[in-house]
Amino acid sequence: DRGADTHEANLQLGFDADERVYLPAAEMLRQLGIQRVCLLTNNPEKVEQLARCGIAVSERVAHSFPSNGHNEAYLATKAEKFGQAKSGQAESGQARSGQAESGQQTADAGPAQGRSWPAGGCQCGALRYELRGAALDLYCCHCLECRRQSASAFGISVILRSDDLVVTAGQPAVWTRPTRAGGTLACFFCPTCGSRLWHGDPARDPVLSVKGGGLDRPPDLTGAKHIWVSRKLPGVAIPPDAETWPEEPPAGAICRVLGAAPLREIKCLRGLRGWHAACVWGSVMSATDFDPFTRPR
Ligand SMILES: [Zn+2]
Numbered sequence: 001d002r003g004a005d006t007h008e009a010n011l012q013l014g015f016d017a018d019e020r021v022y023l024p025a026a027e028m029l030r031q032l033g034i035q036r037v038c039l040l041t042n043n044p045e046k047v048e049q050l051a052r053c054g055i056a057v058s059e060r061v062a063h064s065f066p067s068n069g070h071n072e073a074y075l076a077t078k079a080e081k082f083g084q085a086k087s088g089q090a091e092s093g094q095a096r097s098g099q100a101e102s103g104q105q106t107a108d109a110g111p112a113q114g115r116s117w118p119a120g121g122c123q124c125g126a127l128r129y130e131l132r133g134a135a136l137d138l139y140c141c142h143c144l145e146c147r148r149q150s151a152s153a154f155g156i157s158v159i160l161r162s163d164d165l166v167v168t169a170g171q172p173a174v175w176t177r178p179t180r181a182g183g184t185l186a187c188f189f190c191p192t193c194g195s196r197l198w199h200g201d202p203a204r205d206p207v208l209s210v211k212g213g214g215l216d217r218p219p220d221l222t223g224a225k226h227i228w229v230s231r232k233l234p235g236v237a238i239p240p241d242a243e244t245w246p247e248e249p250p251a252g253a254i255c256r257v258l259g260a261a262p263l264r265e266i267k268c269l270r271g272l273r274g275w276h277a278a279c280v281w282g283s284v285m286s287a288t289d290f291d292p293f294t295r296p297r
C-alpha cells in the first residue's frame with residue numbers, strides 16, 4: 001500500500017478511474033421482465049448508467065451507515081472524486097427514466113445541461129487539472145485541425161469558463177497557431193507525453209475548450225453538437241437527432257452557448273475576435289452581424 005486512494009490507484013495502474021459497466025446488469029433485468037427499479041445505492045453514476053441502458057430508476061434509496069476509522073478515507077474519496085452521495089444523503093432531484101422507455105436522454109446526460117466533471121489529466125499522469133464549475137456546452141468537431149490535434153477521428157470540446165479550470169499538478173506547455181480569422185489559438189499540452197489538454201489561454205480568454213478524452217469521467221456524447229460534419233470521416237456515425245452543422249455553427253450559436261453566463265462575460269467576448277477560428281466559434285466571432293450584447297432568445 002503506497003497510500004494511493006482507490007481513484008489514484010486505478011489511474012496509476014493504467015485503468016480508468018471507474019471501469020465498471022452496467023449493460024450486463026440491465027440485460028439481466030430485461031430478461032427477467034423488469035423495466036423499472038428502486039436502486040439501493042449512494043452512487044448517482046449507477047442510476048445514470050442504468051437509465052442509459054434502458055432501465056428506469058424510479059427511486060434511489062440511500063445507504064445509511066456510520067463511517068469509522070477503517071472506511072472514512074474510502075468514503076471521502078468516493079464522495080470527493082466519484083461524486084457519490086455521503087451516507088444517508090438523499091437525492092435532491094427526481095429519479096431518471098430509462099431511455100428505452102422515455103425515448104429521451106437522461107436529465108443531466110451532457111454538459112450543456114450544466115453537469116461538471118471533477119478532474120482530468122494527460123496520458124502520463126504528470127499533468128492534472130480540476131474543473132470547478134459546470135460545463136457550458138459540448139462539441140465534437142470533425143475539422144482537419146481537430147483530427148490532427150487529436151490524431152483521431154474528431155476533437156471533443158468541453159466548453160467552460162477559464163476560471164473554472166485549475167491545474168493541480170505539473171506545468172503545461174503551450175503551442176500557438178494562427179486562426180483563419182487572423183487571431184491566434186493557444187493550445188496547451190503535456191510537455192512529457194504530448195497529450196493535448198485544452199485550447200484557449202486562461203490568462204486571456206474567458207472560455208476554454210477542454211479536450212474531452214482527458215477527463216477521468218469522459219463526457220457522454222449523446223447530446224453533443226457536431227460541427228464541421230462536412231469533413232466527417234466515412235464510417236463515423238452521428239446520432240440522427242444530434243444538432244449538426246456542416247461547418248462552423250451559425251452566428252448566434254455562441255450566444256446560446258453562453259446563455260447561462262453573466263452578461264459581463266458575454267461582453268468581454270468582444271475582445272476575442274478570431275479566437276478559436278478553425279474550430280468552434282471562429283466565424284461566429286468574426287461575423288459582422290454578431291452582436292455580443294444580444295442575449296439568446
Ligand atoms: Zn503527460
Ligand SMILES: [Zn+2]
Nearest residue numbers: 141143146279
Ligand atoms: Zn475543429
